[in-house]
Amino acid sequence: MSNIEEKEQQLRATNHYLYYPDEKNVPPYLAYGFRPIFLLLAPYMIISMVLWGLVWSGVLNIPFMENILVWHVYEMIFGIVTAGTMAFLTTGLPELFPGFVPIIGKKLKNVMILWIAGRVSFWFIDVTGVYLSAILNLAMLGWLIWFAKDAVLDKLQRHASLGYTMLALLIIEAWFFASMAGIAKTPAMDILKVALGASVILILLAMRRVNMEAVNELMEDKGIDDVYVARPPVTNLAIFSVMAFTIVEFLYPNNSALGWLGFAAGAGILGITSDYILKDKVIINQPYVIYLSLIFILLGAGYALMGYAILSGEFENISHFRHLITSGGYGLAYLMVMIIIGWIHTGRHLTSNIYTHLMVGLIVVATLMRSMIPYFEEYSSTLYMLSALIWTIPFMLYIKQFFSFLMAPRADGIKG
Amino acid sequence: MKFALKILKDFPAFLWSGWGAVASILLFIALWDSGNQVYGDLVLPSPLETFKTLHAMLNDANVIAEIKTTLYRASVGFGISLLFGTALGLLAGFFATASMMSRPIVTILVGMPPIAWIVLAMIWFGMGDETVIFTVIVASFPIIFVGALQGTRTLDGDLKEMAKSFGFPWHMKFLDVYFPHIFSYVFPAWVSALGMAWKIVIMAELLATSDGIGASLATARSQLDTPTALAIVTIMIGSLMFIEYIILEPIKREVELWRD
Numbered sequence: 001m002s003n004i005e006e007k008e009q010q011l012r013a014t015n016h017y018l019y020y021p022d023e024k025n026v027p028p029y030l031a032y033g034f035r036p037i038f039l040l041l042a043p044y045m046i047i048s049m050v051l052w053g054l055v056w057s058g059v060l061n062i063p064f065m066e067n068i069l070v071w072h073v074y075e076m077i078f079g080i081v082t083a084g085t086m087a088f089l090t091t092g093l094p095e096l097f098p099g100f101v102p103i104i105g106k107k108l109k110n111v112m113i114l115w116i117a118g119r120v121s122f123w124f125i126d127v128t129g130v131y132l133s134a135i136l137n138l139a140m141l142g143w144l145i146w147f148a149k150d151a152v153l154d155k156l157q158r159h160a161s162l163g164y165t166m167l168a169l170l171i172i173e174a175w176f177f178a179s180m181a182g183i184a185k186t187p188a189m190d191i192l193k194v195a196l197g198a199s200v201i202l203i204l205l206a207m208r209r210v211n212m213e214a215v216n217e218l219m220e221d222k223g224i225d226d227v228y229v230a231r232p233p234v235t236n237l238a239i240f241s242v243m244a245f246t247i248v249e250f251l252y253p254n255n256s257a258l259g260w261l262g263f264a265a266g267a268g269i270l271g272i273t274s275d276y277i278l279k280d281k282v283i284i285n286q287p288y289v290i291y292l293s294l295i296f297i298l299l300g301a302g303y304a305l306m307g308y309a310i311l312s313g314e315f316e317n318i319s320h321f322r323h324l325i326t327s328g329g330y331g332l333a334y335l336m337v338m339i340i341i342g343w344i345h346t347g348r349h350l351t352s353n354i355y356t357h358l359m360v361g362l363i364v365v366a367t368l369m370r371s372m373i374p375y376f377e378e379y380s381s382t383l384y385m386l387s388a389l390i391w392t393i394p395f396m397l398y399i400k401q402f403f404s405f406l407m408a409p410r411a412d413g414i415k416g
Numbered sequence: 417m418k419f420a421l422k423i424l425k426d427f428p429a430f431l432w433s434g435w436g437a438v439a440s441i442l443l444f445i446a447l448w449d450s451g452n453q454v455y456g457d458l459v460l461p462s463p464l465e466t467f468k469t470l471h472a473m474l475n476d477a478n479v480i481a482e483i484k485t486t487l488y489r490a491s492v493g494f495g496i497s498l499l500f501g502t503a504l505g506l507l508a509g510f511f512a513t514a515s516m517m518s519r520p521i522v523t524i525l526v527g528m529p530p531i532a533w534i535v536l537a538m539i540w541f542g543m544g545d546e547t548v549i550f551t552v553i554v555a556s557f558p559i560i561f562v563g564a565l566q567g568t569r570t571l572d573g574d575l576k577e578m579a580k581s582f583g584f585p586w587h588m589k590f591l592d593v594y595f596p597h598i599f600s601y602v603f604p605a606w607v608s609a610l611g612m613a614w615k616i617v618i619m620a621e622l623l624a625t626s627d628g629i630g631a632s633l634a635t636a637r638s639q640l641d642t643p644t645a646l647a648i649v650t651i652m653i654g655s656l657m658f659i660e661y662i663i664l665e666p667i668k669r670e671v672e673l674w675r676d
């Protein structure tokens with residue numbers, strides 16, 4: 001019985017820890033890419049959501065930002081996408097490409113400082129100016145693409161789609177800043193809608209890989225003898241329809257064809273969940289499969305309802321329904337990545353408990369409260385406020401459940 | 417019984433796996449909608465308008481009566497083909513001479529274009545039910561006949577031998593040895609014959625009768641009523657897809673598992 005086989009029995013996702021830089025005295029919170037990100041992201045989600053909630057319900061005024069809505073959308077997409085993608089890539093790439101050395105210690109600290117600088121420059125943008133914020137935030141995304149370049153240049157092109165999507169996001173972000181600085185003429189909000197489409201595509205691409213790892217890990221743990229495969233053509237159909245929706249929305253907003261494309265994107269994304277139905281065994285009763293399906297159900301419902309709003313001529317509802325994608329699918333995807341990596345890559349088995357149930361459930365509740373505002377207009381200000389507050393609770397629970405894991409070395413004694 | 421239960425058990429999963437198909441149909445509808453924006457309502461009405469017309473039509477008693485007429489013709493024609501095609505095909509498959517003899521005749525039947533049959537049937541039967549039903553029969557019969565013939569021709573001799581040497585009673589021989597094999601050939605033939613029958617019935621009605629969906633389509637054409645024409649097309653495609661994909665496809669999948 002060799003050493004590697006023994007490890008195989010503990011956890012599948014440990015191969016990549018064979019290549020670990022030998023930097024000395026690395027504190028646990030800098031021992032792997034995802035650790036500092038999650039330690040910062042969870043509190044940041046809470047603080048910024050509370051602030052936005054207060055802004056929207058009119059309790060708080062932010063005098064230093066002229067165009068609040070645009071900046072809100074910008075920060076929720078790009079501020080968080082860089083953090084989430086970084087966690088995914090720094091953890092996932094060493095696993096997808098054996099031999100890829102993970103980034104840890106000092107280098108990791110410097111990148112995190114860059115991300116924090118980006119956030120600070122964002123909140124003080126009226127003091128520091130658009131250009132500084134643009135440089136810091138673009139540098140962060142640019143570094144990520146540089147970090148992932150081997151994935152794009154890989155001969156087999158297995159995971160290159162991730163790299164190309166990130167490159168597209170970088171261009172879109174630069175375009176956005178150009179528009180805010182007055183260089184480009186395109187309205188900033190239109191650019192942000194394109195950015196949302198691109199990040200949904202990034203999420204679909206990333207979730208396909210997360211799904212494969214998490215669901216198969218789970219089945220191995222529970223001794224379910226079957227294989228789960230997230231079929232690429234299913235994801236590609238969803239991506240194609242999201243892409244079509246995004247492009248048509250940019251060129252012809254509120255066009256009736258866009259309504260049908262919304263329905264198509266919804267159906268395409270829901271189609272991804274059909275992979276959970278295996279040939280022999282039932283796994284759709286497993287909590288993690290339910291959690292992960294909810295991401296696609298929320299994203300799909302968001303696109304389908306936007307399509308419905310367009311076809312029925314209720315254009316003012318589109319932005320409400322879009323929150324099924326943003327607060328819902330997008331938020332839950334981040335949370336699931338945080339939870340799954342939080343268990344597996346701190347050397348633990350994928351576990352579901354009352355906290356994980358609550359985290360997922362509360363995101364769904366908050367999303368429904370936010371997106372169904374058109375049907376409960378009379379309570380709208382309460383719903384704005386409450387949904388923002390409820391949306392933050394999962395991240396508080398995350399702190400409670402996972403911060404001790406993130407601050408301590410791996411439970412199984414492996415480095416990282 | 418076990419077979420039916422398995423189909424029912426797998427049905428929700430089968431339905432859920434259809435999201436991809438729904439997505440591509442919706443993408444196609446989006447393309448249709450842009451076609452409407454380019455060419456205008458007269459040439460190509462928008463999908464939304466078509467579906468609204470469709471909704472209104474389905475609430476109209478006259479339209480329902482037309483649909484019933486068409487359904488009656490299609491089911492009588494298809495039923496007769498099913499009965500005789502299956503019986504004769506199975507029988508022909510048991511005898512090498514009969515199958516040799518029937519091959520060229522079937523080729524003639526398949527090769528003759530349905531439109532030619534309609535002309536002949538109009539001369540023979542005049543304008544009415546019989547013409548339509550006859551055309552449906554001649555179009556769908558050969559498909560079923562060939563399927564059934566293949567079913568019995570390809571029966572595995574070794575299995576027959578085995579059943580014989582184990583001394584199976586006749587009903588076991590039939591249900592457990594012959595039936596699954598034959599059915600796996602006959603059933604897909606039924607499905608394609610049904611699709612053929614449904615297409616032919618509309619065409620025959622359009623040319624040879626004054627009632628039924630086909631005739632409504634002819635009226636819509638002469639009045640340049642494109643929304644109604646498209647709504648009728650949607651009814652035809654919708655009903656065929658429902659029968660083929662929702663009802664028959666799950667059965668077909670289970671049946672064809674036998675072939676491996």
